[in-house]
Each structure stands twice: as structure tokens, then as C-alpha cells.
Amino acid sequence: TQLLEQSPQFLSIQEGENLTVYCNSSSVFSSLQWYRQEPGEGPVLLVTVVTGGEVKKLKRLTFQFGDARKDSSLHITAAQPGDTGLYLCAGAFNTGNQFYFGTGTSLTVIP
Amino acid sequence: DAGITQSPRHKVTETGTPVTLRCHQTENHRYMYWYRQDPGHGLRLIHYSYGVKDTDKGEVSDGYSVSRSKTEDFLLTLESATSSQTSVYFCAISELAGANTGELFFGEGSRLTVL
Numbered sequence: 001t002q003l004l005e006q007s008p009q010f011l012s013i014q015e016g017e018n019l020t021v022y023c024n025s026s027s028v029f030s031s032l033q034w035y036r037q038e039p040g041e042g043p044v045l046l047v048t049v050v051t052g053g054e055v056k057k058l059k060r061l062t063f064q065f066g067d068a069r070k071d072s073s074l075h076i077t078a079a080q081p082g083d084t085g086l087y088l089c090a091g092a093f094n095t096g097n098q099f100y101f102g103t104g105t106s107l108t109v110i111p
Numbered sequence: 112d113a114g115i116t117q118s119p120r121h122k123v124t125e126t127g128t129p130v131t132l133r134c135h136q137t138e139n140h141r142y143m144y145w146y147r148q149d150p151g152h153g154l155r156l157i158h159y160s161y162g163v164k165d166t167d168k169g170e171v172s173d174g175y176s177v178s179r180s181k182t183e184d185f186l187l188t189l190e191s192a193t194s195s196q197t198s199v200y201f202c203a204i205s206e207l208a209g210a211n212t213g214e215l216f217f218g219e220g221s222r223l224t225v226l
Contacts, residue, residue: 002152002170009151031212042115042201042217043154050212088153092209097142097161098169099209101154 003027004089004102012108013079021074021105023089030094032065032072037086079109114138117202117218125226130189132221134202136182142205142213143185145169145177147198148220154201160185161208192225199223 004025013019031050035043047056049065056063062075072089089102114137124130134143142161146154156169158177166177174196176188189196200221207213
């Protein structure tokens with residue numbers, strides 16, 4: 001079993017709709033990152049959150065780190081076809097070199 | 112874009128044969144990672160390196176070995192490939208460790224099929 005579980009695994013929505021992706025764990029992380037991966041490419045970092053309760057916004061994307069630093073959410077407002085891709089959360093602990101990735105959410109935005 | 116090159120990009124091999132994947136970076140980053148990507152599992156860490164000749168196991172290291180003899184190169188070897196190792200393999204680099212909120216930069220992936 002992986003440390004970070006994401007839900008839903010697949011999401012298909014119409015352009016203009018809102019959506020939320022969840023990243024959950026029973027472990028406490030020192031930081032949580034979100035990456036987006038397009039087909040045939042490697043993941044690219046979107047955001048890093050480090051404080052419990054922290055909220056960061058990146059245009060139409062809103063990221064939140066849970067108060068207990070065990071979970072995170074990604075909310076997209078008015079989704080566009082360009083948002084299509086695989087979204088991955090990744091956590092790190094306050095000691096160690098590793099990044100632990102979630103199970104991934106595949107988003108398809110239909111024009 | 113971070114300078115990361117993976118080779119080969121595609122490989123088909125037979126069960127029981129050895130396979131080596133290469134990751135080459137031009138960024139002089141200290142940390143290098145090998146992940147495998149399978150549907151429903153996101154990315155899972157195989158091995159990583161925190162310096163020349165310094166490596167450690169990840170969560171799915173069985174059947175894999177690595178070597179890093181130079182800062183810029185990190186090799187992943189499957190000593191005797193099995194069908195369960197059919198996957199897409201990603202190399203990533205980072206200037207800082209996970210504990211220091213490093214950012215991972217990924218290569219374009221190597222698709223391996225074991226028949």
C-alpha cells in the first residue's frame with residue numbers, strides 16, 4: 001500500500017465545470033507537492049505547501065494543505081481542456097531524501 | 112527545461128535478459144531518483160542517489176540495482192528482467208532533498224516491455 005491515496009482515480013468532466021481532487025494519508029508530512037503530467041512527458045511541479053492549513057492559488061487552481069498535514073486538496077474552477085492530465089501529489093517528511101507519490105488522478109476535460 | 116536525458120526511450124526485451132536504463136543530467140544536482148509508473152499506482156520509488164557512489168533503496172527495489180559513478184549519470188539495472196517489470200521508468204533530479212522541500216525535475220521516461 002502507498003502512503004498517499006488519491007481520489008478519484010479517474011475524472012471526466014465538461015469544460016467549465018469545477019472539480020476537486022483529494023490526496024489523503026495517515027502520515028504527517030512536512031511538505032506536500034502537486035505535479036501535473038501530460039501524456040508522453042514527465043511530471044511538472046505545480047505547487048509546494050508546507051504549513052498546515054495553507055492555501056495557495058495558481059490562476060484557476062487552488063491548493064490546500066490539511067490542518068494536521070495529513071491530506072491535501074486541489075480544486076480547479078471552470079476547467080478547460082488544457083487542464084487535462086494526470087495529477088500527482090507527493091509528500092516528504094522532515095528527515096530523509098525521499099518524495100512519496102500518491103496514486104494519481106487522471107483528469108479529462110471535454111470541450 | 113532541466114537537462115535530463117533518459118536512454119533508451121523504448122525497449123522491448125525477453126524475460127531473463129539484463130537491461131540497463133541510463134539517466135544523464137547536465138544540472139549538477141545532487142539527488143537522482145528512479146521511479147516506475149504503473150496505472151493506479153502513480154509513481155513508486157525504486158532507488159535513489161544522494162551523491163556519487165551513495166545510493167539507497169526505495170519502496171519497490173527488489174529485482175533492481177543502481178550505480179552512480181559520476182554526478183551526471185545514474186544507471187538502473189534489471190539483472191534478469193521479468194514481465195512484472197514492464198512499466199514506464201522515470202528518472203528525476205533535485206538540488207535539495209525531500210526534507211528540504213526540493214523540486215523534482217523529470218526526464219521524459221523510458222518505456223520497457225518484457226515479453
